[in-house]
Amino acid sequence: MDVETLRRALLLQALPGLSARRLYRLLRQFGGIDNLWGSDPARWQLPTVPRDLPEAFLRLRDSRRSPDPRFDTERQLAALLACEARLLTVVDGDYPALLQRIYDPPPLLYCRGDVAALSRPQLAIVGARRASHDALRAAAELSRAAAVAGWTVTSGLALGIDGAAHRAALEAGGSSVGVMATGIEQVYPRRHRDLGEALVRQGALITEFAPGCGPLPEHFPRRNRIVSGLAPAVLVVEAALPSGSLITAGTALEQGREVFTLPWSIFHPGGAGCLRLLRDGAALIQGPEDLLGELALLACGSLHSHWHVGGTSSGEDRAPAEEDPLLILIGDGAATAEELVVDSGLPLARVLARLSGLELEGRVRRAGAGYSRV
Template sequence: MAVETLRRALLLQALPELSPGQLRQLLGRYGGVDGLWLSDPDDWRLRRAAPTLAADFGKLRDSGRSPDARFDVERQLDAVLSCEARLLCSSDSDYPQQLRAIQDAPPLLYCRGDTALLRRPQLAIVGARRASHDALRAAAEFAGELARAGLVVTSGLALGVDGAAHRGALAAGGASVAVMATGIEQIYPRRHRALGASLIASGCLITEFAPGSQPLPEHFPRRNRIVSGLALGVLVVEAALPSGSLITAGTALDQGREVFALPWSIYHPGGAGCLRLLRDGAGLVQDPQDLLAELALLPGGVSLRLPLHQPPDSGGGEAVDEPGVDPLLALLGDGRASADELVLHSGLPLAQVLSRLSALELAGQVRRQNGAYSRA
C-alpha cells in the first residue's frame, strides 16, 4: 500500500464520528481507501450518520489532519512504516474471506509477517492466562499436531494457553497467527516480545487497533471476535467461570463457528468453563485426532496434510488384501495410523472407517493410543 494511501486510511480511522461499521460499508462501496477519500460525502447515505460527519470529513480532506484524533497521524504513519507493517482493507481481494463473513468484520487490519496465512484454514486455541501445567502441555501438543496437519493455529498472544499454542505450532514447523489488542508496533505482554519476533518470522501478527493503541480492557473482547472470526473453530483448552475464553467461545457460536473443549475433572476449578461448554453442546475432544476428525466433517471439508504418524503403507498404494482380514487391519500392518490416514489410504468415508475401527477395537483386534491405531 502506498504511503499516501496509508496516511489516508489513518486519517479516516481517526474520524471520531465514523464508526467501524460505517467505514467498512464505505470502503466496500467506493472500492477502497483512495476511492473513499475522493468521494463526495453528501452521497454516502449512511444510516445513523452524525449530522456533522460530511463537514468533518471535508475539513479532514482539506487540512490533512484531524483535530479530534486521539493520535498524531504522522507519528502513527512512522510507526507503521518503521515496523514494516502492512494494512489490509475489508474491500481488498486479499482480505481473509473467513473474517469478511462475520457481521462486524474490522474495516482495517494492520499486519506484520506473512499475510497469506490469513487466508489458510485456521483453528483457534484459547484458554486461561494462569494456566495449569497440564493445560500448557495440551495447548502445545494440540497446536503442534494441528500445525503438522496443515492448519494455521490462531490465538490472542496472551500469557498462558495462548502463548503455549503459538509456541507449539512454531516448534512443529508450522505457522501461527496472533491477534493483538494493541497497536501493531508494540508487543503485549512484554514477556512475549521474543515470541512476537518469532511470529513475525514464521507467522503473522494482526490488529484492528490504530498505532499507539494501548491494551485497554475493552479491546480484548473485540480482539476475541477476530480470533474466532478467522478460524474454522475454537478449541477451549482450559477456562474458569467466568473467563475471556468463554467470551471467545460465545462469539464463535454467534459467528457460526465450531466450538470444542477439553474435558476436565469436576474438581479442577480451572476447567469449569470447559465443562459448561460441553454441557451446552461443545464438541468433546481428548486428543488432536478427535479434533482433526471433526474438522474433516465440516461443510466444504478441510484439506489436511497427512500422514501425521508413520504411514500405514509405505508404497502409497491401496492395501493388499489379506484373506479373512479386515482391509483396515491390512492397512495398519505392523505400524500405527490415525483415522484420517486410514481414510486417505483406504478410500472409505470417515464415518465408515470410524465405525469399523470401533468394532475392531471392541473385538480386541486393534488398540488406540494417543489418537493412533495399531494392531492388538
C-alpha cells in the same frame, strides 16, 4: 499500498463519528480508501449519519491532520513503515474471507508477516492466562498436532494457553497467527516480544487498532471476535466461570463456528467453563486423535470449500446438496435447529454451524423459527 493511502486510512480511522461499522459500509460502497477519500459525503449511503460528520470529513481532507489529539498521523505512519506493516481493507482481495463473513468484520487490518497465512485453514486455540500445568501441556500437544497436519494455529498472544499454543505450532515447523489488542508496532504483554517476532517470521501478527493504541480493556473483546472469526473452529483448553475464553466461545457460536473443548474434573475450578461448554454441545476433545478427526471433517465441509488442507478447492469438490444430512432431514418442509439436533444426533453447536454455512451458500433460508430448503 502506498504511503499516501496509509496516511488517508489513519486519518479516516481517527475521524470522530466515523465508527468502524460506518467505515466498513463506506469502504464497501466506494471500493477502497482512496475512492472514499475523494468522495462527496452527500453521496454516502449510511442508515444514520451524525449531523456534523460530513463537515468534519471535509475539514479533515483539507487539513490532513488527525482530529484526535492522542495521535499524530505522521508518527503513526512512521511506526507502520518502521515495522514493515501492511494495511488490508475489507474490500481487498487478500482480506481473509472467513473474517469478512462475520457480523462486524474490522474494516481495516494492520498486518506484519505473511498475509497469506490469514487465508490458510486455521484453528483458534484459547484458554486461561493463569493456566494449570496440565492445560499448558494439552495446549502445546494439540497445537503441535494441528500444525503438523497443516493447520495454522491462531490465538490472542496472551500469557498462558495462547502463548503455549503459538510456541508449539512454531516449534513444530508450522504457522501461527497472533491477534493483537494494541497497535501493530507494540507487542503486549512485553514478555512476548520475542514470540511476536517469531510469529512475524513464521506466520503473522494482525490488529484492527491503529498505531499508538494501547491494551485498553475494551480492546480485548474486539480482538477475541477476530480470533474466532478467522477460524472455522475454536478449541477452548481451559476456562473458568466466567472468563474471556467463554466469551470467545460464545462469539464463535454466534459466528457459526465449531467449538471444541476438553473434559475436566468437576473439582477443577479452572475447567468449569469447559464443562459448561460440553453441557451446551461443544465437541469433546480428549487428545490429538479426536482433534484431527474433527479438523478432517471441517476440511471436507462445503462451508469452507474455498480452502482445503494441503490443496485448493473447486466447485467439483463440493458435495451435492442432496447428500447433506441436514438438507435431507429438512426435506420439503421446515425444521428448527432443536428438531435437527434430535433427528441427526449431532450437538447443537455443530447443527447451528452447519445451518449457518448452508444459509451462506444459499441452500437454506430462515422460515419463522426454523429453516427451509431454497
